Amino acid sequence: MKRIIGVLFILSMAPMGFAQTGSPKPATMQAIRCARLLDVRSGAIVENPVVLIEADKIARVGSAKEIKIPAGATIMDLGNVTLLPGLFDTHVHLFLHPGPQDTQTLRESIARRTIMAVKNAEADLMAGFTSERDLGTEGAEAADVDVRNAINAGEIPGPRLQVSTQAISVEGGHEDYFGYNPAVRMIPNAQMVEGIDELKKAIRFQIKEGADFVKIYVTGPEQVRSLTDVYVVPQFTLDEMKAAVAEAARLGKKVAVHAGGGLGAEVSAEAGVYSIEHGYYLDEPTLLLMKQKGIFLVPTFTVTEWNIGQSTTPAGQARGRLVEQLRHQHFEKALALGLKIAMGSDVGPFPHGTQAEEFSWMVKYGMTPLASIQAGTINAAELMGWSDRLGSIEEGKLADLVAVPGNPLQDINALKQVEFVMKGGKVVKNNAPPNDR
Numbered sequence: 015m016k017r018i019i020g021v022l023f024i025l026s027m028a029p030m031g032f033a034q035t036g037s038p039k040p041a042t043m044q045a046i047r048c049a050r051l052l053d054v055r056s057g058a059i060v061e062n063p064v065v066l067i068e069a070d071k072i073a074r075v076g077s078a079k080e081i082k083i084p085a086g087a088t089i090m091d092l093g094n095v096t097l098l099p100g101l102f103d104t105h106v107h108l109f110l111h112p113g114p115q116d117t118q119t120l121r122e123s124i125a126r127r128t129i130m131a132v133k134n135a136e137a138d139l140m141a142g143f144t145s146e147r148d149l150g151t152e153g154a155e156a157a158d159v160d161v162r163n164a165i166n167a168g169e170i171p172g173p174r175l176q177v178s179t180q181a182i183s184v185e186g187g188h189e190d191y192f193g194y195n196p197a198v199r200m201i202p203n204a205q206m207v208e209g210i211d212e213l214k215k216a217i218r219f220q221i222k223e224g225a226d227f228v229k230i231y232v233t234g235p236e237q238v239r240s241l242t243d244v245y246v247v248p249q250f251t252l253d254e255m256k257a258a259v260a261e262a263a264r265l266g267k268k269v270a271v272h273a274g275g276g277l278g279a280e281v282s283a284e285a286g287v288y289s290i291e292h293g294y295y296l297d298e299p300t301l302l303l304m305k306q307k308g309i310f311l312v313p314t315f316t317v318t319e320w321n322i323g324q325s326t327t328p329a330g331q332a333r334g335r336l337v338e339q340l341r342h343q344h345f346e347k348a349l350a351l352g353l354k355i356a357m358g359s360d361v362g363p364f365p366h367g368t369q370a371e372e373f374s375w376m377v378k379y380g381m382t383p384l385a386s387i388q389a390g391t392i393n394a395a396e397l398m399g400w401s402d403r404l405g406s407i408e409e410g411k412l413a414d415l416v417a418v419p420g421n422p423l424q425d426i427n428a429l430k431q432v433e434f435v436m437k438g439g440k441v442v443k444n445n446a447p448p449n450d451r
């Protein structure tokens with residue numbers, strides 16, 4: 015055994031080599047050069063940056079004037095691009111694809127859907143999304159846990175994932191209104207519960223299955239009639255939400271809620287969930303509670319706009335315009351209050367790998383390009399509890415990096431053209447033209 019270790023030691027030393035100076039150089043050192051780097055914390059653009067990467071972490075960051083690239087380092091010159099931290103999408107559905115939801119959640123096997131989820135994970139990664147939160151498999155049980163674990167084990171490519179398994183709803187509520195004969199519904203689209211005991215049991219079950227957080231559909235259908243007449247069906251009471259947050263916390267987990275608005279959103283904020291998803295029609299009391307408690311809003315504009323774009327009838331299009339107007343009003347209030355906002359697209363109902371569209375929608379709905387990029391980097395890392403290791407290009411953080419053409423602060427659409435992706439120091443995509451350094 016000792017002999018084998020000796021041989022391995024020599025082998026592992028060999029590629030390190032020695033430069034003319036005689037100092038050992040780690041073989042894993044990589045250097046990235048390009049035209050610009052965005053410091054997402056300050057909003058500053060660093061011209062001609064150099065990022066040194068050792069193994070899976072960022073060793074040094076600065077301008078080419080400040081940083082000398084060590085001899086023996088592998089140099090990647092990406093050319094006229096802007097380097098950014100790996101992007102986050104904090105609201106995805108890897109187990110969904112475009113098209114009627116009932117046909118996929120009821121008629122496609124979990125095995126088939128898992129194969130698709132694996133492909134979706136790769137598509138998202140190639141689009142620059144190196145970290146994602148999956149907000150429910152919609153009938154594919156806890157298959158997201160296996161996708162997450164396979165990515166972590168390096169078996170398949172994909173973003174770093176936090177998953178929620180089935181999510182929780184109520185009889186006849188969200189994810190339970192397809193109207194099928196219950197006899198043919200072998201697997202519901204979420205775990206349906208009634209009352210605090212069942213709610214707590216579902217939370218225990220899902221965390222046992224491997225959920226990183228708990229997702230609850232706290233509201234059901236949204237009845238939008240006019241700018242002043244919106245009713246969002248609440249599905250859980252304040253006592254139930256308090257019990258859910260406490261039960262998740264007992265197991266070291268947090269609760270994210272699907273909430274259109276109204277009372278459901280308000281009791282969620284009161285109970286102390288950590289994120290409100292969608293939040294199309296959040297009332298003033300809810301917004302104030304969110305501000306006070308530091309609850310994140312994940313706006314998911316892209317899925318709304320996708321759905322509006324799908325409607326072909328004049329009535330559907332009129333409703334779409336009304337929804338857009340209402341969204342503008344409510345989002346403006348959220349921005350004015352300075353709520354914490356994390357980028358989340360709800361990708362799945364629209365094609366995976368296209369969700370950088372969300373950045374453009376956030377800007378169209380009133381955010382600055384920098385604020386939208388922060389929502390998809392540092393803010394999202396904070397939401398996912400990964401601020402210490404991800405979300406910005408800083409020394410000691412994991413080397414998750416993307417590069418886009420031009421300057422995304424001048425044209426946010428640049429984020430739809432990710433040319434280079436590195437995850438944990440490994441290049442997973444590089445469209446930059448080859449160079450001789």
Ligand SMILES: [Zn+2]
Pocket residue numbers: 105106107149360
């Ligand atoms: Zn969703």
